[in-house]
Amino acid sequence: MKATINDVAKQAGVSIKTVSRVINNETSVRQLTREKVQLAVDELNYQPNLSARNLAGAKSFSVAYIYDNPNAYYIIDMQEGILSACKKQGFELLIHPCDAKNENITEEVVNMVKHARIAGLILTPPLSEMPEFVKSLVDLDVKVVRIMSGDVAPDELSPCVMVNDREAAQTITQHLIDLGHKDIAFIAGDAKHMSTIERYKGYRKALKASNIDFNKSLIIEGDYSFDSGVSGAKQLMSTEGNNTRPTAIFSCNDEIAAGALFAARLMNISIPEQLSIVGFENSPFSRQTWPKLTTADQPNGQIAEDAANLLLSQVRKQKNQVTISQYVPKLIVRDSSAQCN
């Protein structure tokens, strides 16, 4: 049957307390003893019992991933990344989906954290972008790590893993500029999401860097949906009115881009010959359109694993690892963008 700490202690010829010290990486164990114990651990393939640990100890070995589901692909990637880190470090992961728009969300999560004795939390947008909510959690005795859009953490509430959407958006806009485009439209995502704001900033920055005049009529409000891509592109490419027709569209995510692509087809505009369209996120969508989308890729699994490791090192009170990591989504050039003619 499964080996317990007693078996290891017996095999190593030490007390269970010493075994406990070794598996918890505590100081005050002689090197020789440590090795003896480690050997026994390996031989017996011993793995500490999480329930016992959680019950006995002051600290907990559970962390939770709280999410509001904006995008199933994103969530799954995040979840699997976090899970992978937790598994490696012998932590348990609780999954807690919730609704960011729900008024009682703070209370709900606080209760959950208290009841399950959770040591740490990982938050992704939009939850990570709700300061009040984050504040309430930090005020409990729970570590928090947020994954957010931006280049630097917006506050000191918790460590963050930043995704530099701004820089990526600048790069992707620059890509369009390099192809000779000047009239580049921007179809925004939800205005409340930091990522939309950041991507917009990057877009503006790229224009400015190339001395391209900003044209407000090329900015369309959207909401990260396929539909907003369709209507946005229709509006932009309509021949009525006196607006400038863009030669390229920067869509705030791939869904919008897919919608724009579709609208273009309806209007008999060929992509990328007559119009370049780029997306953002490198979601499966971007490979399931024709032509395939030029987009920006972010390694979500890796970001998640990174965030989880950051959280776990906090929880274990190892050196206050203040290494705030930053990721910059990477331009992926596919077939939906081409030279402007």
Added chain:
Amino acid sequence: MKATINDVAKQAGVSIKTVSRVINNETSVRQLTREKVQLAVDELNYQPNLSARNLAGAKSFSVAYIYDNPNAYYIIDMQEGILSACKKQGFELLIHPCDAKNENITEEVVNMVKHARIAGLILTPPLSEMPEFVKSLVDLDVKVVRIMSGDVAPDELSPCVMVNDREAAQTITQHLIDLGHKDIAFIAGDAKHMSTIERYKGYRKALKASNIDFNKSLIIEGDYSFDSGVSGAKQLMSTEGNNTRPTAIFSCNDEIAAGALFAARLMNISIPEQLSIVGFENSPFSRQTWPKLTTADQPNGQIAEDAANLLLSQVRKQKNQVTISQYVPKLIVRDSSAQCN
């Protein structure tokens, strides 16, 4: 601070063992006592500590959802449905993604079940369709519930929640027949998946019921991907060769249908005027195409919750709930199917 069983016992004026009996719904507690305890539980908002339960008891209060990720939307829906049931019954859910193609998968999962002392497992396709794998798990002391495609369970290994793809496929094919279509093509999903086989059977059954001759050239092999939809539709609609051009295409899922839709556009075939295309699954894809897809919807969250409840009642050894449920995906008529002319 959090109330423990001791607090409840004190408040109710009974021993902790009696409290334990009440919260575990055991017999041999007088009605009056039960009510007294329940009152104290409610007043103190007592919730049993999972770690303590798992540690002390012979039985475990953890179940796991093992999945191989074929489709993020599906997984998320399932996960949330299962989670909801577990929460209600005070069970903990462990999430375990894995790779069905991995050779050591059985060993991996068996180890995990043993180590985490898991009481029950929920399996979805493709894992639920791997008899050897399921057998190995059932042979452990762990309850299993499978979600599968079909009308009746294929074996006695475990209770199943069946999704009757066959009947749904028949209905959706019948829908096309009712619209006057006779040359109805079928683009298959992965041939290894039961769902593909079932949907194919339903398709054949509908044809037969209406005395429509089966035309093998209208069957295309696919793999549940957008690309296979594109190439399948191209092949079907090509004017070269001497094959019959279908007036309708039954796609084995929405992704295939989206691909077919796209191919049709490329070939200047207007949907649904010249060609009807139907999907299956009612995934977000189906609403993000133009025209929107006629498809079949399955209530994944509900199916999952059902499966979880079935599992939990097994685990708790409540009446051997042999109620095997069956779901039939429901036809959703949208804009991609129309009268044949």
Added chain:
DNA sequence: TTAACAATTGACAGCGCTGTCATTTTTTTA
């Protein structure tokens, strides 16, 4: 009415581990 039985309840050990504190061993200092 009382013995015999069944139903109900409780005392207590122990699940596997960590925290506290006492004990032993080693190292340093005088």
Added chain:
DNA sequence: TAAAAAAATGACAGCGCTGTCAATTGTTAA
């Protein structure tokens, strides 16, 4: 070389609960 200080180790309680079994109470039959 011995005393003092520091490091390493262990004994033991107890986390919150369940399982076992004994004690108590209630119920039925004689």
